[in-house]
Structures are given as C-alpha cells and as structure tokens.
Amino acid sequence: MKVTKTCHDGVIMFVCPKCGGHKLEEVLINAHIETPITFQVEPSRTTGMRMIYGQTTCIEGDIERYQCSACGFTPSQEDGDPICDDEALEEWLNNPVGIEEQLDKD
Numbered sequence: 001m002k003v004t005k006t007c008h009d010g011v012i013m014f015v016c017p018k019c020g021g022h023k024l025e026e027v028l029i030n031a032h033i034e035t036p037i038t039f040q041v042e043p044s045r046t047t048g049m050r051m052i053y054g055q056t057t058c059i060e061g062d063i064e065r066y067q068c069s070a071c072g073f074t075p076s077q078e079d080g081d082p083i084c085d086d087e088a089l090e091e092w093l094n095n096p097v098g099i100e101e102q103l104d105k106d
C-alpha cells in the first residue's frame with residue numbers, strides 16, 4: 001500500500017490509508033509554547049483593559065506521534081508503537097509496514 005503521492009512539481013504528498021486525507025500533523029508532548037500578550041484599553045470591561053494574544057510559537061517539545069489531521073490515523077512501527085521521529089517517519093512513508101493490520105484493528 002502506498003501512503004504518498006508525488007505531484008508534478010516534485011512535492012511528495014501524504015495520502016492517509018484510512019481516509020485519503022493529505023494533512024499529516026505532528027503531536028507534541030512536553031512542549032514549550034510561547035504566546036506574546038499585549039494589552040489594550042477597553043473601558044467597557046471591569047478591568048478596563050483587553051488582552052490581545054499574538055502568534056503562538058513552539059520553542060521545543062517531544063514528538064509523541066504523527067497523525068492524519070482528518071481522521072487521526074497514526075503511522076506506527078512494526079511493534080505497534082507510534083512513530084515519533086522524522087527519520088522513522090520518512091522510512092515508513094517509503095515502506096509503510098503493518099497498515100492493513102492497523103486498519104483492521106480500528
């Protein structure tokens with residue numbers, strides 16, 4: 001089973017074996033995330049100010065798993081544990097082992 005599709009412009013697209021979705025996302029644990037906050041005067045509020053949140057930046061974190069953002073399908077290693085580093089993910093994309101078993105299980 002193939003889990004990638006190469007587009008004419010050279011971009012390799014993920015193809016979810018479960019739902020056919022194309023968006024793969026990284027799920028982090030122990031992440032250090034920063035969001036800058038600024039304040040603006042707002043007389044209608046009891047505190048007289050309003051907080052404005054800026055762009056959230058992820059400083060660091062550990063990859064817990066990758067998943068399809070549409071259905072949550074998780075690429076797994078042969079032992080069933082989720083893949084959690086980019087090298088293993090690359091390998092899995094080239095040679096996705098155990099997908100049939102995993103789809104049967106779900």
Ligand SMILES: [Zn+2]
Pocket residue numbers: 016017018019020021068069070071072073
């Ligand atoms: Zn999916």
